[in-house]
Structures are given as C-alpha cells and as structure tokens.
Amino acid sequence: TQLLEQSPQFLSIQEGENLTVYCNSSSVFSSLQWYRQEPGEGPVLLVTVVTGGEVKKLKRLTFQFGDARKDSSLHITAAQPGDTGLYLCAGDGNSGYALNFGKGTSLLVTP
Amino acid sequence: KAGVTQTPRYLIKTRGQQVTLSCSPISGHRSVSWYQQTPGQGLQFLFEYFSETQRNKGNFPGRFSGRQFSNSRSEMNVSTLELGDSALYLCASSLDGFSGYTFGSGTRLTVV
Numbered sequence: 621t622q623l624l625e626q627s628p629q630f631l632s633i634q635e636g637e638n639l640t641v642y643c644n645s646s647s648v649f650s651s652l653q654w655y656r657q658e659p660g661e662g663p664v665l666l667v668t669v670v671t672g673g674e675v676k677k678l679k680r681l682t683f684q685f686g687d688a689r690k691d692s693s694l695h696i697t698a699a700q701p702g703d704t705g706l707y708l709c710a711g712d713g714n715s716g717y718a719l720n721f722g723k724g725t726s727l728l729v730t731p
Numbered sequence: 732k733a734g735v736t737q738t739p740r741y742l743i744k745t746r747g748q749q750v751t752l753s754c755s756p757i758s759g760h761r762s763v764s765w766y767q768q769t770p771g772q773g774l775q776f777l778f779e780y781f782s783e784t785q786r787n788k789g790n791f792p793g794r795f796s797g798r799q800f801s802n803s804r805s806e807m808n809v810s811t812l813e814l815g816d817s818a819l820y821l822c823a824s825s826l827d828g829f830s831g832y833t834f835g836s837g838t839r840l841t842v843v
Contacts, residue, residue: 651830653832655834660837660839661836661837662735662821662823662834662835662836662837663774664823664834665831665833668782687734692800693768693774704778708773708774717762717764717779717786717787717828717829718755718764718776718779718787718789718802719764719766719774719775719776719832721766721773721775722773723772723773724773
C-alpha cells in the first residue's frame with residue numbers, strides 16, 4: 621500500500637492568514653488529487669495534478685506537485701471562514717481503480 | 732446534473748445484523764467505488780465496480796461485499812455487523828474509474 625502522510629493534522633488560524641498543507645509519500649504517483657470535505661458531506665475534488673513540478677492555482681489556493689511526483693502541497697492565501705474543512709490528498713492506487721488517501725488536515729478559520 | 736445519491740443517510744444497526752447501502756452514480760458514469768471513513772483510519776478503499784464487474788478490492792474481510800446493476804447503481808452489504816464497522820460509507824462515481832471522482836454525501840452507519 622502506498623502511504624500518504626499529511627501535515628499538519630490540525631490547523632487553527634484567523635481569517636486573513638496564509639497557510640500551507642503538505643502531503644508526502646515515499647512512493648511515486650502518476651497523479652495526486654486534493655479534496656475538501658465538510659462535516660456530514662462527501663469529499664469534493666479541488667484539483668488533480670499529474671506532471672512533476674506542476675503548479676495549479678484555484679483562486680486563493682495554489683497546488684504544487686513535487687518534481688519526483690512523491691509529494692504535494694496546498695497553499696491558501698488570505699484564508700476565509702469558508703475555507704474551513706478537512707483537506708485530503710489522494711494518490712492513484714498501485715493496483716488501479718482506487719485512491720489511497722492521506723488522513724487529512726483539519727482546518728479551522730475563525731473570523 | 733444530479734450528483735451521486737446515497738441512501739439511507741443514517742442507519743443504526745445492532746451487532747450481528749446485516750446492512751445494505753445503496754449508491755446511484757451520476758448519469759453516464761459506469762464506475763462506482765466504495766470507501767469507509769473512520770476518525771482513526773481515514774478513508775479506506777473497499778471495492779470498485781465497472782459494468783457490473785468488480786475490478787479491484789481493498790483489504791477488508793469477506794463480510795463486506797458489493798454488486799453493481801446494469802444501470803450502474805451499486806449496493807454494498809455488510810454481514811454480521813461489528814462495533815468497529817461504525818463509519819461513514821462513501822460512494823464515488825466516475826466515467827472510467829481512473830479520474831474525475833464525484834463522491835456522494837455518504838451513509839453514516841452506527842452499530843450498537
């Protein structure tokens with residue numbers, strides 16, 4: 621099983637602050653996905669990165685895929701209370717048709 | 732378009748009973764996969780179906796089973812429920828099972 625480790629596990633910040641969440645593995649992935657999950661709901665796909673070194677921006681969110689395709693990061697600029705949620709990274713499973721998820725970073729943004 | 736629909740949303744069962752959960756994928760999606768989410772283990776892959784065939788299975792005991800119908804709807808069944816089966820069960824659909832997963836809101840199963 622290809623393990624994905626996310627850090628930090630918990631993050632509590634005030635509105636307007638910047639933050640970075642990390643997703644690391646010793647395995648190479650052909651792609652990595654980031655999801656956000658709100659309480660009582662399923663994860664919602666934010667982005668998929670497929671090329672080593674790739675950077676994708678989604679409004680105030682910036683996603684990076686490591687050159688070696690083993691790690692990724694999510695940077696949020698000027699966090700807002702609406703960003704609160706569980707952020708999950710997921711890599712394609714080595715046996716196909718499955719995702720390996722990290723345990724997530726729980727983010728709380730207070731006004 | 733309609734999203735992924737999971738029923739029921741909440742379920743309370745007693746140890747030893749069995750349960751069946753249902754998932755209706757997005758129209759046109761032929762791949763349906765199931766995940767178990769717990770606070771301790773996070774999201775863990777159960778199995779994936781495409782055109783009524785199971786293509787991949789996670790590391791769960793045989794008490795966990797599933798199937799897919801010709802209209803791509805899927806069910807999963809857990810027999811002889813244990814307290815540790817309490818979890819949020821999530822279904823995800825995609826066109827081909829490689830990418831573009833859309834998750835349902837899940838079924839919260841509590842075993843007492």
